[in-house]
Amino acid sequence: MLFDTIAAISTPKGEGGIGIIRISGDKSFEILDKIFKPKNPNRDLGFYQFNYGFIHDGEKVIDESMVVRMKAPKTYTCEDVVEINCHGGQFVTQKVLELVLKNGARHAEQGEFTKRAFMNGRIDLSQAEAVMDLIQGKTEKSISLSLDQLRGDLRDKINSFKKALLDITAHVNVVLDYPEEGIDDPLPVELRDNLEAVYEEATRLIESYDKGKKIKEGIKTVIVGKPNVGKSTLLNSLLREERAIVTHVAGTTRDVIEEVINIKGIPLVLVDTAGIRQTDDIVENIGVEKSKEFIEKADLVLLVLDASRELEDEDREVINQINENHKKVIVLLNKIDLERKIDLDEYNFENIVEISAQKNVGIEDMEEKIYSFIVDEKVEDSSEKLIITNVRHKTALEKTKDAIRNIFETIDMGLPMDLISVDLKEALDSLSEITGEISSEDILDHVFGNFCVGK
Known part of the structure; x- marks a missing residue:
């Protein structure tokens, strides 16, 4: 099985300009000869060069294509390799793959091309x-x-x-x-x-x-707060798109929404959670419990408070949840475009940023504060000779x-x-x-x- 000739579609599924079928193994060139006719029948296909022609099944033309032959051991797998570049429709690439399989190849398993590169000594397992x-x-x-x-x-x-x-x-x-x-x-x-x-x-x-x-997977950053303080609006502002549903009705977000943004080269895995509060709604309550779980797992917590309202027991419950888990937190005072009523004297918060997520005010200041956290974690300093991930x-x-x-x-x-x-x-x-x-x-x-x- 290790020495079978294998084949697979190497481009993503769906429609695209080009679809690539990769073949690797001793029978690669033999299979290509059976299914490919160059535009110029007298042309030597050579190696490491594109050749224009047609893929055919007997007398029936399947597609026009460009093909490349690569001679072992100077290939990705250290075996003879053929890559067929055809039109990128899902039906076309599948038909060409089926033709390759019919003429002597076996469908590759997951990662089998790279596994052969490893087994044949071209790369080690870490590579x-x-x-x-x-x-x-x-x-x-x-x-x-x-x-x-x-x-x-x-x-x-x-x-x-x-x-x-x-x-x-x-x-x-x-x-x-x-x-x-x-x-x-x-x-x-x-x-x-x-x-x-x-x-x-x-x-x-x-x-x-x-x-x-953290550089590889991202810094898990959870957005928390009581219902209707603007968490989903904040997520949309950071993503620069309407990703989360926003209404004036408290408890709109029932599940978590996870997206990735880039802060100066470091991925930030943003999680918008359900508002934490006591509720009799079964579905919303499940979302609240998930929010608490995400606080436990987070590297950084963005606590959103409504600056236009006084602190309530629901706010304090969220703050206590953060403190119990000893999480690093950035406090975001949202809705600063409205009259300010909040008083934070009872808490000793170090990092506070005033924003209006709806008006897109203070978002850049918030991103800078998040980056300061990254600097403190020394994540951005990847100048060491080697880092393992x-x-x-x-x-x-x-x-x-x-x-x-x-x-x-x-x-x-x-x-x-x-x-x-x-x-x-x-x-x-x-x-x-x-x-x-x-x-x-x-x-x-x-x-x-x-x-x-x-x-």
Whole structure:
């Protein structure tokens, strides 16, 4: 099955200018010869160049197209690859794919093209994951991190760790295998320094995960407040579109609405929630409970208060909910275009912005205040050489770090050197999990199962 010729549509479903069918495997050129007639029958199709002609099923023309042949190993999968560029209608691309399958290809599974690139040694597992991150990237910063990883920066760092550990392994093996040499020092100063350097760098990478996760997935920001204070109007102002229904009736928002905006290169996952209040309406009450759950999960809370009304028990309930969860909060005093009646003296809020969501006043000031939060979190500072964004990598590095800590304890306590050898193997195996040199089918299925079929 690994060496079957596979094919899939690599462009999104639906109508478009171009639809691309990708074929990979030993029979790629053979299949193309069966279904493609170049406009000039005497033309050599060559490699890595577009050829104009027609896709046909026997005597029936299916579509006019441009095709490219790519010769192994200089392809994405390191196999012979053909890409057929046809018209982008869903019916046309499906007919061409069916024709390819009828002539000897098998439909590709999710992520199988990238999986073959990994299996054939063109990329490691961390680079394969970067492909998916690149496809799903929401901002320039997240794409930049994905490109660093795709380029092999993480792989190179892991390989440098492994080299240092292998040098130590070699020394330990000499001590264990040749006791007659009389080597007493379990770990010379130079090797211990190298081990400490790996430990410290692994620690830094682990600590970079929270930042990387926020750059990749976004800062979860929940908009909360009692009903009818302008939360949905605020969401619409930030999105610059009418995304949420806005009425004067309290309790209009029953469910959560989630959208992503870009604040200076950092994705902000905005969640507009139902107004928090006591209610007998079953559906609205479910929305209120969801709002409370989102406060618990949020990185940042935007608390919307109506500046034209005095504080009420419903406002205080929302504030107490935020304080109980110890959340960072920006208070937005909305409706400042009306007469001000609110008094916040009973609370010691640090970040307050006055806005009118309906009149679009103060929105830029609010965005600046949100960006200040991002600065405080040091999310925008992605200048470090390497940042990890994948929890699988973080977990493997934590296992590596634990193994190194055990080595130090073994040396300091004067325990047998055999224990050092065991922990060194554990550290090396954990690092190899990141690059895929050691990987179970479950891990591979999980990684490539998140891909679309044509990738």
